[in-house]
Amino acid sequence: MSDGRLVIGNRRYSSWSLRGWMAVRLAGLKVTVTTIPMTRVDGAGATPAIKAVAPAGLVPFLEHQGALVWESLAICEYCAELAPALWPADRAARGTLRSIATEMHGGFLPLRRAFPMNLGARASTAVRDARMSAEIAADLTRIAALWAQAIALTGGPFLNGAAPGAADAMYAPVVNRIHGWNLTLPPAASAYVEALLAHPAMREWQADADAEPAEWILPHYEAMISDEQLR
Numbered sequence: 001m002s003d004g005r006l007v008i009g010n011r012r013y014s015s016w017s018l019r020g021w022m023a024v025r026l027a028g029l030k031v032t033v034t035t036i037p038m039t040r041v042d043g044a045g046a047t048p049a050i051k052a053v054a055p056a057g058l059v060p061f062l063e064h065q066g067a068l069v070w071e072s073l074a075i076c077e078y079c080a081e082l083a084p085a086l087w088p089a090d091r092a093a094r095g096t097l098r099s100i101a102t103e104m105h106g107g108f109l110p111l112r113r114a115f116p117m118n119l120g121a122r123a124s125t126a127v128r129d130a131r132m133s134a135e136i137a138a139d140l141t142r143i144a145a146l147w148a149q150a151i152a153l154t155g156g157p158f159l160n161g162a163a164p165g166a167a168d169a170m171y172a173p174v175v176n177r178i179h180g181w182n183l184t185l186p187p188a189a190s191a192y193v194e195a196l197l198a199h200p201a202m203r204e205w206q207a208d209a210d211a212e213p214a215e216w217i218l219p220h221y222e223a224m225i226s227d228e229q230l231r
């Protein structure tokens with residue numbers, strides 16, 4: 001029996017949906033997942049069907065046992081109340097991991113704008129290099145430092161420790177972007193990328209993304225990652 005529903009956008013593109021879904025999946029909530037294909041993925045709230053159901057006009061949106069929860073980080077916190085292991089048990093480590101997760105929620109705009117998540121394509125190094133900037137390099141340096149800090153605190157291989165948690169949910173789309181856009185990171189950060197990509201929850205999301213109907217493809221995002229843009 002289902003305890004509610006999680007509304008998400010296309011798994012191929014919707015990075016915020018992945019964050020909310022990961023938290024729900026890691027916490028083991030029994031909800032029905034409803035996917036609403038988006039008309040764009042820049043958070044503009046342009047999809048009428050999403051506007052019609054979600055309080056802020058955006059996905060992810062969780063309804064669980066009467067609770068209405070939106071904003072991916074709030075969904076992480078809600079899930080962690082039901083499954084406390086989504087944050088480290090140690091108070092000091094938990095405080096730092098929360099900061100690391102929140103820095104993702106509010107930051108890294110240059111990286112997010114230039115390299116949107118697209119689970120159906122891999123960029124050539126030429127396409128990647130054409131979109132690279134000093135600001136994005138700084139974002140990547142900061143992200144690698146945050147991951148190293150988290151893993152030093154929790155023991156890894158995930159940010160949360162032996163199993164992924166809320167902070168990993170918040171960085172899951174970054175991991176997909178790094179893979180899909182062929183971005184280069186120091187070896188320790190690359191090892192984290194590999195570890196999270198291999199996790200069953202990430203594989204499940206990717207498989208479901210691969211199964212989405214062709215009509216849900218958004219040409220704008222496909223053109224961005226294709227070599228066509230260099231011609």
Ligand SMILES: N[C@@H](CCC(=O)N[C@@H](CS)C(=O)NCC(=O)O)C(=O)O
Nearest residue numbers: 016043044045046047058059071072
């Ligand atoms: N701050 C929000 C961001 C949510 C957001 O921007 N979601 C995008 C999809 S990735 C969306 O709902 N877009 C719908 C649309 O543009 O119609 C969160 O953390 O959940």
